[in-house]
Amino acid sequence: MTDPRRTLPSVSALLESAGVRALLHSTPRGVVVAAARDVVNRARDDASAIPADEREWAQAIAERVALVQRPSLRPVVNATGVVLHTNLGRAPLPAVALVAIARVAGGYSNLEYDLEAGARGSRYTHCAALLRELTGAEDALVVNNCAAALVLALNSTSDKKEAVLSRGELVEIGGSFRIHDIMAKSGARLREIGATNRAHVADYSRAVGVDTGAILKVHRSNFTQQGFVNDVDVRDIAPIAREHGLPIIHDLGSGLLIPLDEIGLTGEPTARMALDAGASIVVMSGDKLLGGPQAGIILGASRWLRAMRENPLARSYRVDKLTLAALEATLTLYREPAEARREIPTLALLGATLSTVRERAERAHQQLVSAGVECELVDTSANVGGGAFPLMQLPSVAIALAGDAERWASALRAGDPAVVGRVSEGYMLLDFRAVTDGVLDGLVSAVVAAHA
Numbered sequence: 001m002t003d004p005r006r007t008l009p010s011v012s013a014l015l016e017s018a019g020v021r022a023l024l025h026s027t028p029r030g031v032v033v034a035a036a037r038d039v040v041n042r043a044r045d046d047a048s049a050i051p052a053d054e055r056e057w058a059q060a061i062a063e064r065v066a067l068v069q070r071p072s073l074r075p076v077v078n079a080t081g082v083v084l085h086t087n088l089g090r091a092p093l094p095a096v097a098l099v100a101i102a103r104v105a106g107g108y109s110n111l112e113y114d115l116e117a118g119a120r121g122s123r124y125t126h127c128a129a130l131l132r133e134l135t136g137a138e139d140a141l142v143v144n145n146c147a148a149a150l151v152l153a154l155n156s157t158s159d160k161k162e163a164v165l166s167r168g169e170l171v172e173i174g175g176s177f178r179i180h181d182i183m184a185k186s187g188a189r190l191r192e193i194g195a196t197n198r199a200h201v202a203d204y205s206r207a208v209g210v211d212t213g214a215i216l217k218v219h220r221s222n223f224t225q226q227g228f229v230n231d232v233d234v235r236d237i238a239p240i241a242r243e244h245g246l247p248i249i250h251d252l253g254s255g256l257l258i259p260l261d262e263i264g265l266t267g268e269p270t271a272r273m274a275l276d277a278g279a280s281i282v283v284m285s286g287d288k289l290l291g292g293p294q295a296g297i298i299l300g301a302s303r304w305l306r307a308m309r310e311n312p313l314a315r316s317y318r319v320d321k322l323t324l325a326a327l328e329a330t331l332t333l334y335r336e337p338a339e340a341r342r343e344i345p346t347l348a349l350l351g352a353t354l355s356t357v358r359e360r361a362e363r364a365h366q367q368l369v370s371a372g373v374e375c376e377l378v379d380t381s382a383n384v385g386g387g388a389f390p391l392m393q394l395p396s397v398a399i400a401l402a403g404d405a406e407r408w409a410s411a412l413r414a415g416d417p418a419v420v421g422r423v424s425e426g427y428m429l430l431d432f433r434a435v436t437d438g439v440l441d442g443l444v445s446a447v448v449a450a451h452a
């Protein structure tokens with residue numbers, strides 16, 4: 001018997017077949033040719049991948065075309081149970097932010113144009129007034145992310161000088177973000193004080209001198225310390241900073257604008273609280289608890305913010321119009337805290353009652369069972385994520401899928417929409433804490449397709 005791989009059709013013959021010719025109407029020729037070549041090569045390497053007839057060849061090529069034409073960045077259903085999942089794009093934007101992006105993105109805008117004066121304006125004016133109103137800050141500036149905000153604050157206050165920081169706050173936020181590395185790049189020299197578990201006001205007063213540029217406080221957003229610990233409050237450092245004319249930079253990280261005690265999340269300071277305590281500069285993320293687009297928000301005294309605006313580094317961290325549009329719309333919701341909790345998806349997901357989460361999971365469960373997918377509902381606990389409220393367990397409900405968990409995980413990741421869950425104790429779990437009504441049908445159809 002001859003090896004079937006010897007008689008594979010040529011790419012040019014495939015391009016002449018009816019099915020492939022039809023593809024050429026809707027797809028650039030180069031894409032179809034490359035797809036046909038890929039399918040032939042795959043068949044050559046693996047005899048079991050050889051299509052049986054002309055129709056199957058065309059279908060294999062069409063599937064390949066669809067695969068390579070899929071956008072690289074695409075929606076994912078977050079069934080991990082981590083609401084602010086950095087790998088999955090952190091905060092889903094509120095509807096008003098999407099409208100705001102659409103309003104300015106397709107045309108021109110007054111991004112850097114003062115319509116009243118008919119002259120060049122500044123992009124930094126757009127969210128500043130709202131941020132001042134919402135936080136009580138004297139001045140505000142928006143850059144690309146909180147890491148950039150911190151570098152800008154340190155470089156503008158402490159280049160070639162010392163920034164004083166407690167050893168207990170020398171933290172790692174995520175893979176590529178360690179405070180001491182960021183600080184080294186900012187030009188500030190790290191002046192460590194205290195011990196890992198304890199720092200005292202006297203440590204700060206001893207360290208501050210002619211070489212000091214700033215005192216830095218970093219919020220322990222993704223871990224906590226317990227036992228023999230002592231943390232120094234910004235309020236207690238403020239007199240030292242004032243005496244030496246030094247700024248206190250407070251890296252808040254998660255960026256809370258309103259207290260979330262009502263939904264059971266307590267203990268994180270809001271931006272207003274941090275400023276009231278005496279921080280001269282507060283930096284925080286736009287896409288963590290604030291629930292807006294990726295951004296670094298800088299709040300504080302005009303004197304320091306002016307220096308940051310004039311720093312050439314600010315140019316390289318400058319924020320895009322899409323971000324400003326989305327951020328302004330998100331911030332506007334905070335004028336009415338109840339509206340913010342309802343309309344900002346991050347806050348709505350965190351604040352959803354267990355019965356709401358359970359109701360969604362039950363709806364999906366019923367649909368899956370009717371489609372013949374063997375699965376059951378289980379109680380779980382979800383996390384806030386995004387380096388916020390690290391110990392907080394949010395009660396949640398998951399669907400546990402019967403069968404090989406790893407096979408499920410990879411099939412679901414390959415689906416459309418892709419679904420990312422978590423594997424726990426050998427089970428594939430789809431946690432519903434971060435699954436909104438809007439993606440429920442997509443999740444169900446993706447699971448059914450992955451089951452087939």
Ligand SMILES: *Cc1c(COP(=O)(O)O)cnc(C)c1O
Nearest residue numbers: 145146147173221252253285387
């Ligand atoms: C998350 C975080 C950052 C980094 O924020 P990005 O917006 O991701 O750059 C910095 N500091 C703290 C304390 C954080 O929690």
